[in-house]
Amino acid sequence: MSFDTTHSNFLDQAKISHEDWDKSGLNWENLVSIASSYIELQPTLISTAEQISSRIRTFEGVHSVRWRIKDTMHLLKKIVRKNLEEKPQEKWTTINSNNYLSCATDLIGVRALHLFKDECIIIDESIRNTWNICEPVTIYVRNGESTHSELLERGGELKVHAFGYRSIHYIIKSQPEKIELTTEIQVRTIFQEGWSEIDHRVKYPDYSDNPEIKLFLRVFNGLAGSADEMGSFVKNLTKFLSDSEQITTNAFSERQAAFEERDQAIAQIASYIEELKELRIKDRHSQTLITNMQESMNKLKESQKRTATQTLAEKYSTVSTRAKQSSEITIRAHGVNSPWEIESFSKSLDMLGKALSNGTVIGRTQKGHND
Incomplete structure (x- = not known):
C-alpha cells in the first residue's frame, strides 16, 4: 500500500x-517513501502494541491500558516540525525510509x-524488570512540582514541562518479529491522562500559540494536579x-x-480453695x-495380754491343785500325817506357784517392751 496524497494536499492538511x-x-x-513503508508496517506495529499492552495489564498498580499507532499524517508532520527547530537534530535532517524506525521512537x-500518584513506583519497577530500556527515563513535571525520589535514584531524569504536562516516559526495545521495534510507554494518573487528552486534542500541533487556549489549559492542568493530590490525600x-x-x-x-484471663484465674483459684477444703476434711x-x-x-x-495371763494363772492353779494332791499322797506315804504339816506344805506350794506366775508375766512384759 502506498501513500497517495499529493504534496499540495499534505501542506493544506498539515x-x-x-x-x-x-x-x-x-x-x-x-x-x-517513508509514509509508504510505514503503512506497510502497520500490522506488525499493531500486533506489537497489543502484546505489550497485554503484558502491562498484569502489572500491579495499573488501572487500565491504552495503546495507539501513530497516524501516518502525524508522523510526516512531526518530521517537518523537528526540521523547523532552531537547531534540529541530525537524525531528523537525515531521516529516510531505512532509518525512520530508529528516529521516531513513539510510533x-x-x-x-493508575489511580494514585505513588503507584508509579511499582509500575516503574515492573517495566524495568520486563524490557530493556534504551533511553533514559524522562519524568515530566509542572513548574515547582517534585517527584518520587525512588524514580530519580533509578536513573530517571526530571524535566519541567513549560505547559504543565505530567507523565513518565520510557523507550523500550522489543523484537516480536524480524524487525526490532521501539515503543514509548507513558505512565500517568487518570487525571493526568484526562488533561493530556484534552490538551492534545485542542492544541497539538496546530494551535500551540493561541494564548487564550494556553491560559485555560493551564488552569485545567492545575485542577487536574489538585485532583491528584486530593486522591492521594x-x-x-x-x-x-x-x-x-x-x-x-x-x-x-x-x-x-x-478480663477473661483474670476471670479464669479467679475461677481456678476458687477451685483450688475448694480442693484444699476437701483435702483438709x-x-x-x-x-x-x-x-x-x-x-x-x-x-x-x-x-x-489379759488372756495370756489368765490362762497362765489357770494353768498354775491346776498345777498347784494337782501338786497339793500329789504332795498329800506323798506325805502320807512317808508317814507325815500331821494336819499342820500338810497345810504348811500346801502354803509353800501356793507361794511357789504365785512367785512363778508373777515371774513369768513380768518376763513377758519386759520382753514385749524390749521388742
Whole structure:
C-alpha cells in the first residue's frame, strides 16, 4: 500500500506554509517513501502494541491500558516540525525510509494509567524488570512540582514541562518479529491522562500559540494536579482511619482477653480453695480413723495380754491343785500325817506357784517392751 496524497494536499492538511516547507529542507519524494513503508508496517506495529499492552495489564498498580499507532499524517508532520527547530537534530535532517524506525521512537505508544500518584513506583519497577530500556527515563513535571525520589535514584531524569504536562516516559526495545521495534510507554494518573487528552486534542500541533487556549489549559492542568493530590490525600486518610480502627479493635480485644484471663484465674483459684477444703476434711477423717485404729490395736494387745495371763494363772492353779494332791499322797506315804504339816506344805506350794506366775508375766512384759 502506498501513500497517495499529493504534496499540495499534505501542506493544506498539515497547515504547513510553503515558506516553512522550504525552510525545513525536506524532499517530498523522501517523505512519500517513508509514509509508504510505514503503512506497510502497520500490522506488525499493531500486533506489537497489543502484546505489550497485554503484558502491562498484569502489572500491579495499573488501572487500565491504552495503546495507539501513530497516524501516518502525524508522523510526516512531526518530521517537518523537528526540521523547523532552531537547531534540529541530525537524525531528523537525515531521516529516510531505512532509518525512520530508529528516529521516531513513539510510533507505538502505550499508556499505563493508575489511580494514585505513588503507584508509579511499582509500575516503574515492573517495566524495568520486563524490557530493556534504551533511553533514559524522562519524568515530566509542572513548574515547582517534585517527584518520587525512588524514580530519580533509578536513573530517571526530571524535566519541567513549560505547559504543565505530567507523565513518565520510557523507550523500550522489543523484537516480536524480524524487525526490532521501539515503543514509548507513558505512565500517568487518570487525571493526568484526562488533561493530556484534552490538551492534545485542542492544541497539538496546530494551535500551540493561541494564548487564550494556553491560559485555560493551564488552569485545567492545575485542577487536574489538585485532583491528584486530593486522591492521594483521601487514600492516605482512608489508610490512617483503617489503621486507627484496627488499633482500637486490637486494644479492645486485648482488654477483653485480659478480663477473661483474670476471670479464669479467679475461677481456678476458687477451685483450688475448694480442693484444699476437701483435702483438709479428708485429712481430719484420716486422722480420726488412724486414732481409732490405734486405740483398737491397743485394746487388742491388752486383751491378748489379759488372756495370756489368765490362762497362765489357770494353768498354775491346776498345777498347784494337782501338786497339793500329789504332795498329800506323798506325805502320807512317808508317814507325815500331821494336819499342820500338810497345810504348811500346801502354803509353800501356793507361794511357789504365785512367785512363778508373777515371774513369768513380768518376763513377758519386759520382753514385749524390749521388742
